[in-house]
Amino acid sequence: MYSTRNKKCMLKLAKKDFLKNRTRNIVAVLAMILTTVLFATLITTGVGAYESVQLTLQKQKGSKADADIRYMTEEQFEKLSKDERVDFVGLRRPIGFLSNAKTHNIELDYMDSIEQELTFSVPILGCAPTKENEIATTDRALESLGVEPKVGAEVEIEFELRDQTYQYKMVVSGIWEASNSQSSLMLVSDKFMQANEEIFPYTFDKDRQYAGTYFSDVAFKNTNNMEKQLHDIVLSLGGNPEDANAENYIACAVNRITNPEMNVSVLFIGLVFALLFVFAGYLLIFNIFEISVLQDVQKYGLLKTIGTTQKQIKFLVRIQTLWLLLIALPCGLLIGYFLGKAILPFAIGFITNEYSNLSVEVSPNVIIFIGAAIFTIFTVLVSVRKPINIISKISPIEALRYSEKREKGKKIKHTKKISVWRLALSNVKRKKKRSIFIVISMTLCCMLLNSTLIIVNSIDIEKAVKEQCAADVVIANGNTFNNLKGYIQHTDSLDENIVELIENQFEMEDKGFIYKNTLDDRDITIDYGLTYDKEDLVKEDGKAGIMVDQYYIPLGYDDFPVCNVYGCNENVFQRCDFLKIADDLSVTELYQKLEEGNYVVEAVRKKQGQSSVNMEDFQCEIGDKIKVRSNGEEERELEVIAQMSVTSTEYEVPNVTTGITAVGGDAPMFYISENTFKNIYENPSLMSFSFNVDKEELVPVTERLEKLVEQKEGEIGCSSVIMLRNSLSGIKNTVYIIGGFISVILGMSGFINFINLMITNIITRKKEYAVMQSIGMTTKQLIRLIVNEGLLYALSSAVLGIVLSALVGGTMVKIICNAIWFMTYKLLLWPAITLSVVTIILSGVIPVIVFKSFNKESIVEKIRKDF
Secondary structure, eight states, rough: OOOOOOOOHHHHHHHHHHHOHHHHHHHHHHHHHHHHHHHHHHHHHHHHHHHHHHHHHHHTTTSSSSSEEEEOHHHHHHHTTOOEEEEEEEEEEEEBBBBSOOSEEEEEEOOHHHHHHHHTOOOOOEEEOOSSEEEEEHHHHHHTTOOSTTTTOEEEEEEEEEEEEEEEEEEEEEEEOOOSSSEEEEEHHHHHHHHHHGGGOOHHHHHHHOTTTTEEEEESSSTTTTHHHHHHHHHHHOSSSTTTSSBOOOEEOOOOOOOOOOHHHHHHHHHHHHHHHHHHHHHHHHHHHHHHHTTTHHHHHHHHHTTTTHHHHHHHHHHHHHHHHOOOHHHHHHHHHEEEEEEEEHHEEEEGGTSOOOOOOOOOOHHHHHHHOOOOOOOOOOHHHHHHHHHHHHHHHHHHOOOOOSSOOOOOOOOSSSOOOHHHHHHGGHHHHHHHHHHHHHHHHHHHHHHHHHHHHHHHHHHHHHHHHHHHHEEEEEGGTTTTSSSSSSGGGGGGGHHHHHHHHHHHHEEEEEOOOOOOTEEEEEEESSSOOOOOOOEEETTTEETTTTEEEEOOOOOOOOOOOEEEEEHHHHSSEEEGGGGOOOEEEEEEHHHSSSSEEEEEEEEESSSOOOOOOOOOOOOOOOOOTTTTTEEEEEEEEEEEOOOHHHHTTTTHHHHHHTTTSSSSSSEEEHHHHHHHOOOEEEEEEEOOOOOOGGGHHHHHHHHHHHTTTBBBBEEHHHHHHHHHHOOOOHHHHHHHHHHHEEEHHHHHHHHHOOOOOOHHHHHHHHHHHHHOOOOHHHHHHHHHHHHHHHHHHHHHHHHHHHHHTTTTHHHHHHSSTBBBBOOOOOOHHHHHHHHHHHHHHHHHHHHHHHHOOOOOHHOOOOO
């Protein structure tokens, strides 16, 4: 046999064959587009969610650099800027916070152009300050200073430094949009720093004063092992990165928002989805190409008889596959990208509670298109490998004699009467592997949709609301609702004038007032019997703390624990869940005892999703005595009279724990009466105000409060049961959309497979059907035969789908639901049953439509047709 090596001839032959097989091409392109859409949507949504969260956190943190280094001298910064390990460095010279800002924290700094870029401080209106009397800042900062945000506006700034107050009249040179409602940066020029150099001497080694020090945000040339690089750089500058009390202390930290550590669970979830989509694409594309090449096997046999080699046969199929890919990839990538962008806002609905003002952004990242293309190409190559091997290895004689036969297996003799159902079952069994693939692809859709609806139906909104919010409405300072800020200082307290304003506007009941200590109250400490080694005490940024059995305990000025101490009115205690009360007192009697000023209640936080509290979490026992210390002296003694558990409404606000972590850490939480708190703390700060309203008034009250929050931006924040319900409804919608999208794609792949099989069966078995009709089978019986074949596929997928839905729903999905605190597991099977009924109906209708469309020739014409 002589082989032909004419590549132009093979390309011409491939082109003609490609143009001839239009039906196969359309179905194959659709399959590849669906597969590409799956991967492109998954990667777009994943990359977009990651970029959105990262950008939001970077803006809230105020830096997108790899790391930052603080408290350097001018000489140390110059040395840093020349270090070979860094790519570029930004310069920031802190001055202090403005003292004349009304409702906004404004930090006054000098920054060079690199630092401005790294800290999102580049003006979008005007330009950076260049003159001595120019400043650039955010719109909210100017509004807080009572100035209209516009370039050229005059503004007076005031700040305190080393017990002196400085005032300057400045002109706005540039403005950018504030990233949050709590704080902003204000920049001065280099000329301002030079003109006022005498007020910025370096004294950090003596008094820990930031003004006069040099800060820098750093970008590394090599981001591997950045912690060690950073540590070595500080040592090379002559600094001490470990001892916060050392004179040459230089703080440094890697920016874990820009350079996050690898999250194994996220990678695992992504891998599971990728494998699921590869499998779905494989089922779809493999079946299409197997049916296609087997349909044309006699043609390839003829080509072999005239000298076409095995390699050339493979080339014919591969080049056509490549052309189909070139058509499908651009379409699939574009559809998947824009579909991913549309899904992205819903996909990140899970985290909108966690991060306010989330920047939902996704750019046409090359990773999206390259990643989706690679996965699609891999899926296609794996899918066509076996069909190509079949036709390339078959001999010419076998190919010419080939007809689709039953797969090898034990022959069974039937003595029962032949019926249409038996013929249909026999036809389905001809190609068991192909039938199994089609049934599996249809089953996956059923199982995934059922699992999605189980998860959605298990989201228990009322349970979640009850565990997060013990009152209908909670009001607090805007900082208290900020995860990066929290209730930490007196300036974070709720203005009691605002409380009075709200009380006058709404009808309410069960009003709760919660006062709490802050880091400004470190002169008041609690001696509850904690002992530790003084040598283990750590001080940083003027704050002291101690690690005890992996728990961090912040300490006050006298090196005793600060603790989280709350002062509440009786309504707050009425909401709490008491676990033990001395002498079986009622809550009213207990509060009367607390009002005496000699008793205290210890509390622990309710862990979300857990119905009971671990009593070992309490650090004191009923009857224990704790000592309240003021300025190093014992002031009074309190007896622990009860133990209780509290929700986030009682210890901070829903979804925020920043304040209690910073102030009291892992030390006990103590609750006393409102009046006792005011007697102990010199400047009692109101943390939150909560209340209940009539159910009918809850929605309008929430809407009016949201408008008030907008009007007094930064001064107050609000949470209500309506907001929490809406948030959880958003999560339900997210699961609906993502799960429904994947189910639809898998369902479409299954039905495309099914339709393609029906079309191929009718085309390739025309001669077989004609022979059966020639010996007496009517057209009605033939249609029944084809319909029965379709129903067998549908019934098989329905039974398997319902069984697998029950198994997966009762195992894997149940584990997932039980692991998520706001879910109450509820098994459902009606989605699987409903979808199975729809599948059976379609499987009875589709074969009839396909038969009438592709079986229009006469019996004689079909019998005469060889292939």
